[in-house]
Amino acid sequence: MKVLKFGGTSVGSVKSILSLKSIVEREAKHQEIVVVVSALGGITDKLLATSRLAESGDERWKDQFKEMVDRHHQMIDTIITDTADREALFAKVDALFEQLQSLYRGVFLVHDLSHKTQDAIVSYGERLSSNIVATLIRGAKWFDSRDFIKTHDIHGRRSLDSDLTMRLVRSAFAEMPRISVMGGFIARDSATDEITNLGRGGSDYTASIIAAALNAEVLEIWTDVDGFMTADPHVISTAYTINELSYTEAMELCNFGAKVIYPPTIYPVCVRNIPIKVKNTFNPNGRGTIIKQKIDDDRKPIKGISSISGTTLITVTGLSMVGVVGVNRRIFTSLADNGISVFLVSQASSENSTSIGVRDADAKAAVAVLNEEFKAEIEDGRMFPMHAESGLATIAIVGENMKHAAGIAGKLFGTLGRSGISVIACAQGASETNISFVVDGKSLRKALNVLHDSFFLSEYKVLNLFVCGVGTVGGKLLDQIRSQYADLAQRSHLKLKVVGIASSHNAIFNRDGIDLSKYREELKNSEPSDPSKLRDSVIGMNIFNSVFVDCTASKDIAALYQVFLEHNISVVAANKIAASSDYESYLRLKRTAIARGVKFLFETNVGAGLPIIGTINDLRNSGDKILHIEAVLSGTLNFIFNEISADVPFSETVRRAKKEGYSEPDPRIDLSGVDVIRKLVILTREAGYRVEQADVEKHLFVPDEYFEGSVDDFWKKLPDLDADFERRRQEIARENKKWRFVATMDAGRTSVALKTVGPSHPFYNLEGSNNIVMLTTERYKEYPMLIQGYGAGASVTAAGVFANIMSIANI
Structure with missing residues (x-):
């Protein structure tokens, strides 16, 4: 035989109670069934609340009482189709409600609610529901659990009178009907015969007592969840059902907040090695959770x-x-x-x-x-x-x-x-x-x-991303994340969840993830934001496995990195400002990341998607020393000096670089060498040397006055340089040389300059907007290491940012 217990939600609605009927009738075809039911969902709380209204002399207790009567009447009218059965049930239910009303009236008149009276009042929930279920299921026999579930007082506390209860249960069920129905929770005192109960959650306990006394094959707890979950699904979206638990594991989880079953439920059946199945009334075909003595082939350390x-x-x-x-x-x-x-x-x-x-x-x-x-x-x-x-x-x-x-x-x-x-x-x-x-x-x-993520209780590892900047790089990055999302989930069991997106004026946040197919529309309609609001929102979400991704060129956004790292939020930056700012600030960021166990990554600060910084770090971590760096670090400038010709003057190459998206929105940033200087400073620091931007020797090719005034003034004056550039171009062409804007580091000394290189130089055949870095180290001294490839463009830069994000995901 089996004992099936149904909780309040399982008898709380027409749909659920009809599902209960179907489950019981299916099981009863194979063996005897004892059904233990709770009060209709929410009724126990309402019985208590109504009693407190009555105690305080509040006339509203009558309205609350009428609502309970109406709810039970509506349930009966809906689910009991046989006229005779319905009328007989109404008579039983109404008689119980008359008794309950008398109790409430007495409490209202004397303004006193003793424990004895309160226990009597709450007993009506199970007495009502069990009679309804017994009538609904044809052939079922109703039992009054107060006749055999007994409690006694021990040191002022109500406890189960175990020996007496076991004897009475066996006696009551000496002749087992095919289907027995009873209310859980309620009991009587073995000495005074007063109505008592087993405490909130006591219906589970009642079912366990019955199962133990009758040596049931299994105790099934039917509720509104599929079983024990690896964690609270309301908090952790990736939580899933645990198929099997030992009695000890189930007890530990129950004692610490898992409200699937009432903790005392486990002991009576555990002693007799009777398994417990936790099933979902609303998903009866689900596997559920089985609780038993020993779990076969159990390898997970954490359940x-x-x-x-x-x-x-x-x-x-x-x-x-x-x-x-x-x-x-x-x-x-x-x-x-x-x-x-x-x-x-x-x-x-x-x-x-x-x-x-x-x-x-x-x-x-x-x-x-x-x-x-x-x-x-x-x-x-x-x-x-x-x-x-x-x-x-x-x-x-x-x-x-x-x-x-x-x-x-x-x-x-x-x-x-x-x-x-x-x-x-x-x-x-x-x-x-x-x-x-x-x-x-x-x-x-x-x-x-x-913790759920770390101990592999989640099917997927989740990385929560805050992306700041939705221009060319940020927009491409979000497109790449969207296109790779399904593949990463399937292939790498990784979910990249974008939980925040900020533009220069607005920001949106969603802990469950933002729909990347319509984020631009959401941004337009969102609340205005600024760096301080952005900081407070990101930190305020206090979300695990967080990564702040900066795809801007904003000094104000770069200033937020320190506080993010201090709050254990990793930072991935396409923005060069932080890594090239004053050395102490740079060092503090690096040290904070190490101390906090998070990452500060900025590979795309130099060479877009090229693995330059990563390579330097790998060399140093392996014990090598960087002696000399020579590099073409501006894809924009390399494009300009590859494009320049007799037919394409200097000013036109600059315009083409901007049109192709290689240059900054203000090309003077590239032409002034500021961008290359920042990159050289970053590389030098990563190579292990202390350097500031002011330490870099500058040999530029555009006069200082061209960087004064507005961008429009710059474009108007730029053609004035074309003749001089053409004259100089012809000179180097006759020598079969080419221009390259080269950044150099030699034992910590740094410089940038426009140089000419001949056919034998590694930089000579550098095409388009490509970058190249030549590293001379103690190991690579005779034959320096060369890293070459696309060094500009939104797509490759976004891909480099994506690679940094993935490196965090793979830790």
């Missing part, structure tokens, strides 16, 4: 992550605690005597402090109880008053295989640290099935996501 928000950590501390026997006994006894539950304990090995985790609702009372317990010690200074820190959250990672996997705790705390999440207290039992720790409540969502 799930659970959490309790609203945690207060109370620290009991004092030098008198060291080596004194009985202090902890006094802590826990005094709290227990006052009905305060402790769910986490962390003690220093020095014994001078013990931290305990309680729910926020119990914090004030717990502090008062402990201050009173240790009043004498506090008064004479042997102990300090209790210190309580609220607004925290407790997280637990659970899995029996953790005891067989070395380094789980190290990975846990390392992952949290890299994400900027501080652990306030932690606890791990010797069984190694649960590692629990306390964090700031504001970090709960981030911590859950990063």
